[in-house]
Amino acid sequence: MTRSFSQEVMMRKLFWLVLAAVLIYTGYWMIGAKGTESAIAAWVNAREAEGWQAEVSSIKTRGFPTRFDTEIRDPHLADPRSGVALSTPKIEILSQSHRPTRFTLRMAPEVTLASPYQRLDITQELAETQLFVDAGPNLTLDHAALTLKDLRMVSTATWGLSLDTGDITTQRQDDDPLTHDIKMHVAGFAPTGGLIEDIDPKGLLSDDFETLDLDMSATFDGPWNIHALEGPRPQPTKIELTALSAHWGELDLKLAGSFAIDARGYPAGKLAVKAENWREMIELAISMGAIPENMSKLSLRAGEMLAGLSGRKDTIDAELTLKDGMISLGFIPLGPAPRVVIR
Numbered sequence: 001m002t003r004s005f006s007q008e009v010m011m012r013k014l015f016w017l018v019l020a021a022v023l024i025y026t027g028y029w030m031i032g033a034k035g036t037e038s039a040i041a042a043w044v045n046a047r048e049a050e051g052w053q054a055e056v057s058s059i060k061t062r063g064f065p066t067r068f069d070t071e072i073r074d075p076h077l078a079d080p081r082s083g084v085a086l087s088t089p090k091i092e093i094l095s096q097s098h099r100p101t102r103f104t105l106r107m108a109p110e111v112t113l114a115s116p117y118q119r120l121d122i123t124q125e126l127a128e129t130q131l132f133v134d135a136g137p138n139l140t141l142d143h144a145a146l147t148l149k150d151l152r153m154v155s156t157a158t159w160g161l162s163l164d165t166g167d168i169t170t171q172r173q174d175d176d177p178l179t180h181d182i183k184m185h186v187a188g189f190a191p192t193g194g195l196i197e198d199i200d201p202k203g204l205l206s207d208d209f210e211t212l213d214l215d216m217s218a219t220f221d222g223p224w225n226i227h228a229l230e231g232p233r234p235q236p237t238k239i240e241l242t243a244l245s246a247h248w249g250e251l252d253l254k255l256a257g258s259f260a261i262d263a264r265g266y267p268a269g270k271l272a273v274k275a276e277n278w279r280e281m282i283e284l285a286i287s288m289g290a291i292p293e294n295m296s297k298l299s300l301r302a303g304e305m306l307a308g309l310s311g312r313k314d315t316i317d318a319e320l321t322l323k324d325g326m327i328s329l330g331f332i333p334l335g336p337a338p339r340v341v342i343r
Contacts, residue, residue, distance in 0.1 A: 026065070029097060033061035036070050036093075044075075047230065053078035053085070069094045081232070082343050083116040105129045115343065118157040125150035133225075140225040141180075143171040154193070164188025178223065178234075184214040215242040233342045236261050241271060252276040259322050265339035271320040273329065279303065279314075282332075302332045 037059045047054040055076045063069040070093045078085035088111045095103035107127040113120040126149040133139040148166035166186045173179045189212055220234035228234055237260065244255040252275070259269025282303050303316060318330040327337040 029064050029068075032068055032097065032100070033064075033070075036061050036068055040070065040072065040093075043226075047077065050230075051080050063094075063097070066097055067095065068097055068100070078114075084343055085112075085114040087112045101135050102130070102132050105131060118155050120156075121154045123152045124148060127151070138223075138225040138227065140177075140223050141170075141172065143169070145169045158193055160192040162188070162190045162192060173217070176219070178221070179217055179219040180224070181217045182214070184212070186212040210247045211245070212247075213243065213245045216240060216244070217242075235265070235342055236340055239267070239269075239340075249280075250277045251280050255320070257320070261340050265341035266325045267322040267337055267340055268324075269322050271322070273316070273318055273320050275316045277314055302330065 040059050041056075044054045044056055053076060055074070056072050057074040059070065059072050061068055061070045072091045072093070074087075074089060075091055076085075076087045089108040091108070092106040093103055094106065105128070107124075109123055109125070111122040111124075111127070113122065126147060128147050130145045132142045132144065134142060146166070146168040148163060151163040151166065152160070153162070154160040164187050166184070166189075168182070168184045170180045170182045173181060187210070217240040218236050219238040221237050222228070222234040224234055238258070239261065240258045241256055244253075246253045254274040255271050257269060257271035259267040259271070261267050279300065282300060304313070316329075320334075321328045322337050325337055327334045
């Protein structure tokens with residue numbers, strides 16, 4: 001009788017303990033869900049107060065009890081300072097309830113990006129980013145992984161591109177929090193429309209890149225965190241290029257080296273370049289207008305001299321020099337260097 005009564009008391013205590021734990025966890029989940037929705041709504045309202053176009057039709061969080069899966073419907077965001085605007089049917093922010101600093105950002109299959117110069121209409125089977133951030137209100141990025149599948153991009157400036165698969169990862173360095181190690185692998189990248197006509201007007205190359213691989217570290221002038229979406233984006237100040245490898249038709253190109261980037265976005269430094277079937281590369285530069293027609297014969301003769309130094313007539317081992325806003329291959333001028341600016 002006593003044992004039975006004691007067992008009954010223990011069961012009651014266990015029941016109330018479990019019930020209390022369930023109620024506490026339910027409260028935690030509800031507070032977390034509402035907190036997430038309120039934080040997103042507050043961010044949108046703050047941007048609107050700053051003069052942005054910032055609109056969403058709804059913000060809902062689901063996934064009880066183990067997840068916080070937030071769906072933002074019909075976001076329309078436009079930054080008046082940069083002129084960049086984004087709109088899409090929905091954005092999903094997905095996370096496990098016990099790991100709030102690790103979440104997944106998933107875009108809808110249709111996205112529109114606009115700038116003062118053009119509008120980009122983007123479709124994809126998958127555009128998903130795994131984000132790992134520091135705890136705290138700034139959500140400073142530690143590392144991330146972006147996956148793209150069957151992406152298609154069409155510009156109102158009459159160019160486009162397609163991509164079969166793309167994987168990009170970035171990892172913040174422990175000893176230098178403004179430097180990120182970045183790796184990229186792309187397969188089936190193909191410029192389309194006016195872009196392929198600008199790059200390859202004479203049809204010297206195949207329709208798409210077989211592969212494009214990148215391994216580099218980039219140092220920025222500020223941290224990548226939630227504030228980078230609100231104001232001026234962090235700009236790169238230095239690039240350490242471990243390897244860039246591109247195989248496109250008959251052209252096989254490899255680059256490595258480093259360069260600094262000034263306040264205007266112009267690079268200065270040197271890159272080692274190895275180009276197989278270099279004649280196609282120079283023909284491509286001539287057809288694009290990067291090398292003037294009146295310098296074409298001189299450029300080809302110079303290429304033969306550079307190739308002779310490497311010991312193989314079809315291969316150039318030389319240096320790309322970036323200086324004073326210009327770029328040259330060995331002693332061959334290639335024209336203005338591209339600006340490296342994140343809008």
